[in-house]
Amino acid sequence: MAFAYEGAEKDVAMKRLDRYLISVLLMGTAPVLLLLLGLFGFVTLAEELESVGEGRFEDADALRVALLTLPRIALDLLPVATLLGGVMALGGLAAEYELTAMRAVGMSQWRLAKPLVIGAGLLAGAVMLSQQFVVPYLERDASELRTRKLAETVHGGEATEFWTRDGSHFIRVGEVQFGTMPADVEIYDLGPDHKVQSVLQARAADVLGPGRWRLRDVTESRIDGTTVTQVKQTEREWQSFLSPDQMASLVAPLETLTLSDLYNYVVYLESTGLNAHRYRFRWWQVVSMPVGLLAMCLLGLPFVLGSVRSRSAGVRILFGASVGIGFYLSEQTASQLTLLYELPPAPMALLPDTVLLTASVFALTRVD
Numbered sequence: 001m002a003f004a005y006e007g008a009e010k011d012v013a014m015k016r017l018d019r020y021l022i023s024v025l026l027m028g029t030a031p032v033l034l035l036l037l038g039l040f041g042f043v044t045l046a047e048e049l050e051s052v053g054e055g056r057f058e059d060a061d062a063l064r065v066a067l068l069t070l071p072r073i074a075l076d077l078l079p080v081a082t083l084l085g086g087v088m089a090l091g092g093l094a095a096e097y098e099l100t101a102m103r104a105v106g107m108s109q110w111r112l113a114k115p116l117v118i119g120a121g122l123l124a125g126a127v128m129l130s131q132q133f134v135v136p137y138l139e140r141d142a143s144e145l146r147t148r149k150l151a152e153t154v155h156g157g158e159a160t161e162f163w164t165r166d167g168s169h170f171i172r173v174g175e176v177q178f179g180t181m182p183a184d185v186e187i188y189d190l191g192p193d194h195k196v197q198s199v200l201q202a203r204a205a206d207v208l209g210p211g212r213w214r215l216r217d218v219t220e221s222r223i224d225g226t227t228v229t230q231v232k233q234t235e236r237e238w239q240s241f242l243s244p245d246q247m248a249s250l251v252a253p254l255e256t257l258t259l260s261d262l263y264n265y266v267v268y269l270e271s272t273g274l275n276a277h278r279y280r281f282r283w284w285q286v287v288s289m290p291v292g293l294l295a296m297c298l299l300g301l302p303f304v305l306g307s308v309r310s311r312s313a314g315v316r317i318l319f320g321a322s323v324g325i326g327f328y329l330s331e332q333t334a335s336q337l338t339l340l341y342e343l344p345p346a347p348m349a350l351l352p353d354t355v356l357l358t359a360s361v362f363a364l365t366r367v368d
Helices: 002-049 059-095 098-104 109-133 135-147 244-250 259-271 277-287 289-304 313-341 345-365
Strands: 153-156 161-166 169-177 181-190 196-209 212-224 227-239
Touching: 002 059, 002 109, 059 098, 059 109, 059 135, 059 289, 059 313, 098 109, 109 135, 109 259, 109 289, 109 345, 135 244, 161 244, 196 227, 259 277, 277 289, 277 313, 277 345, 289 313, 289 345, 313 345
Parallel strands: none
Antiparallel strands: 153 161, 161 169, 169 181, 181 196, 196 212, 212 227
8 A cells, every 4th residue: 555655646746747847848938939929020010011101001000910910920930939948948947956856756858758748739739729710810810901902902891702903804702712712703894985895704713823713614794785695614714904912812821721721722622633732731831830849849858958057058049049940941941842843742841840850859869
């Protein structure tokens, strides 16, 4: 019974240590994230202020757009903030011999890594929920706020209906499916007398590229006086007159798509024979974020174990910043190469995270 009691006490103590290390990791990450968020948020605000004066875009609009984009920026910065915050927080424990005491009571480097894995799981869960239920909607609000004041572009009702024109051409889009596919499309052409001479109606449209749309389930009505003739087609290509700004107002950026929207749109594009590479790669980028967070949480542990007091806080910050910047640059490089040469989306999205995680595990194996 005594041995059982001692074993239960040890389990309780280990759980307390786990909770303590998780809280240290999270509390170390929070101030670093806020600091980086303040810096990048200020840069974002400065960029938005450059657009003040265009159309009806005002200072208050720039501030609101910058605030709405802060959650997305926070998710982008979270891996680096986790590494920097984790290295500083664990370094503080090591400098006070707390990690030494934990190892003295029998906690190996792998046992110390367990609460860090749990902390990474909590952060990853928050990231995935935010990517599905929070960030895309805030990004959508920011995009709509920034673009809805374009000249001659109107969103009717609750921004579900889109109207715009170019000279004698008008277009109405009833809705945008998956944030990227115009549906319930009507295109009006006016004659020299400013009367409607033809109407194109399409159930949906695929945006193939700049100025190129593929209309589906098309009905063309030509009006000649009191005579109306109709021609129906399954598909038809249409040269769009919409400007880049008008397209930005109509088609949502990738950041405004939830995980489910991305997945469903990829399935749709592949079922219709269209190129889904860009959207599939974006989906894998989001899905691979937990792997990067796990790698960042673990990487700080082998660095602070061992001859800790010989490493100053400045050295720890330099280490975290160097690895964070290197990780960011590798992700950007992999992203550009993947999109440029249409490399396999899943391996390229996972490559930087997997390499860093492998390096973290290998470094832990080298700890005495």
